[in-house]
Amino acid sequence: MRPDLLLHRWSSSSVVILLGFAELNFPFISSLHIHVELLRGFCSDNPRNQQYPSARIKALERKMQKLGEFKLPHFFNYPPYFTLQPVRDTREKQIQLWKELILDYCKSQKTFVIAIEEEFPLFTNHVIERSLTHEAKETFLSALVSEGRAEWMDKGHRRCLILWHRIQDWADILIQFAKDNGLEDGVVTIEEIRSGPESQGTELHGIDRTILNRALKLLEQKGKLVVFKGTSTDDEGVKFSI
Structure with a gap:
């Protein structure tokens, strides 16, 4: 036909x-x-x-x-x-x-x-x-x-x-971020990781805070960093040890 x-x-x-x-x-x-x-x-x-x-x-x-x-x-x-x-x-x-x-x-x-x-x-x-x-x-x-x-x-x-990146993958991205910005033994605030100039153009920029906290906790358990509280959530800090 x-x-x-x-x-x-x-x-x-x-x-x-x-x-x-x-x-x-x-x-x-x-x-x-x-x-x-x-x-x-x-x-x-x-x-x-x-x-x-x-x-x-x-x-x-x-x-x-x-x-x-x-x-x-x-x-x-x-x-x-x-x-x-x-x-x-x-x-x-x-x-x-x-x-x-x-x-x-x-x-x-x-x-x-x-x-x-x-x-x-x-x-x-x-x-x-x-x-x-x-x-x-x-x-x-x-x-x-x-x-x-x-x-x-x-x-x-x-x-x-x-979780288009699993938590372990986000943790790896955080470690690379610290190395790229010379923070192997440095301190940075959580808000700077999410929205600071260093994170511009990276996958960390604008990351959901729940996911970021989970990745930070995983790295803290592995002894890669320490999270310390500030007077507000905006100045909570992270000290890397890698």
């Missing part, structure tokens, strides 16, 4: 779902280009499918690639990925893709906390008009927690601390 005749027999949503299912089950297939080309088949040359005008296609091509400056993976644009899959093997693939996306996005945006009941850019794709359910959000974040890449901050699982 000719492809143009085949397109007359499929609705646009059917094509999107079919391609999404194919990529979900065969992740090595990159069907983004095919997706866009098929959608073009529903434009002016096809009088029975006017629901996808050329402006709509151009919008899809522009917006499905990035979220701000963050490049989105292909799977983000297919509806099946926003619904928890019932088949175990398929769901495991889906969870793995979402775990990687959440970590990559949070690292690129320096996002440390996700509030599950609040709006979060990754959890909605306005182009395909799909959003993750509360169950899906909790499932993907819980998978990160089980791998030590996140922690629930409350018993109700409403807020999640994202």
